[in-house]
Amino acid sequence: GAVVSQHPSRVICKSGTSVKIECRSLDFQATTMFWYRQFPKKSLMLMATSNEGSKATYEQGVEKDKFLINHASLTLSTLTVTSAHPEDSSFYICSARDVTRAGRDTQYFGPGTRLTVL
Amino acid sequence: GESVGLHLPTLSVQEGDNSIINCAYSNSASDYFIWYKQESGKGPQFIIDIRSNMDKRQGQRVTVLLNKTVKHLSLQIAATQPGDSAVYFCAESYSGGYQKVTFGTGTKLQVIP
Numbered sequence: 001g002a003v004v005s006q007h008p009s010r011v012i013c014k015s016g017t018s019v020k021i022e023c024r025s026l027d028f029q030a031t032t033m034f035w036y037r038q039f040p041k042k043s044l045m046l047m048a049t050s051n052e053g054s055k056a057t058y059e060q061g062v063e064k065d066k067f068l069i070n071h072a073s074l075t076l077s078t079l080t081v082t083s084a085h086p087e088d089s090s091f092y093i094c095s096a097r098d099v100t101r102a103g104r105d106t107q108y109f110g111p112g113t114r115l116t117v118l
Numbered sequence: 119g120e121s122v123g124l125h126l127p128t129l130s131v132q133e134g135d136n137s138i139i140n141c142a143y144s145n146s147a148s149d150y151f152i153w154y155k156q157e158s159g160k161g162p163q164f165i166i167d168i169r170s171n172m173d174k175r176q177g178q179r180v181t182v183l184l185n186k187t188v189k190h191l192s193l194q195i196a197a198t199q200p201g202d203s204a205v206y207f208c209a210e211s212y213s214g215g216y217q218k219v220t221f222g223t224g225t226k227l228q229v230i231p
Binding site: 032 | 152154159160161162163164167207217218219220221222223224
């Protein structure tokens with residue numbers, strides 16, 4: 001249980017294009033999901049908190065118009081990187097909490113999406 | 119701002135030995151701590167957690183110790199196996215933090231067969 005998936009696992013795109021990454025909780029409902037970014041050999045950096053049915057909450061320094069987040073249902077959040085540039089190349093990871101489980105604060109992570117912008 | 123962890127050290131251990139991975143945190147308001155394991159190219163995998171009202175918690179082959187006095191967290195892995203090779207992150211959150219989790223910088227564990 002508590003499985004989180006991401007799609008695609010890897011994407012390569014040209015500069016100026018937009019890329020959408022999906023995060024799904026497969027066997028539980030998640031009112032809150034989180035999006036992280038990770039550079040090589042670095043830690044995870046929280047980008048935003050995705051709330052079902054409302055606007056996402058972005059961390060300081062994260063451009064909300066560049067990283068569009070939509071949490072359309074209790075099992076799906078999407079991150080769209082708009083007008084991508086090479087510096088947006090990174091490993092993007094989502095997570096979700098399963099509030100029905102004991103230890104309800106635990107976040108379960110997706111497998112990540114490797115974005116490469118040419 | 120508050121931070122968890124320091125640099126990214128590498129710990130090399132012989133297969134079968136016990137491993138101890140340490141983490142320092144600085145937010146005294148944190149009341150929930152988690153250890154994650156991340157293999158190359160994958161997302162973090164939950165290992166074990168502990169709340170601030172405890173100082174020790176044991177799982178299968180793993181033990182987490184929490185010392186709130188010095189703001190220190192450790193992960194002990196018994197009888198380390200090659201499959202334990204990965205980067206280990208400590209993470210913290212607090213009740214008033216809107217569920218946000220702050221990650222430390224991580225420690226790379228290399229198991230020598």
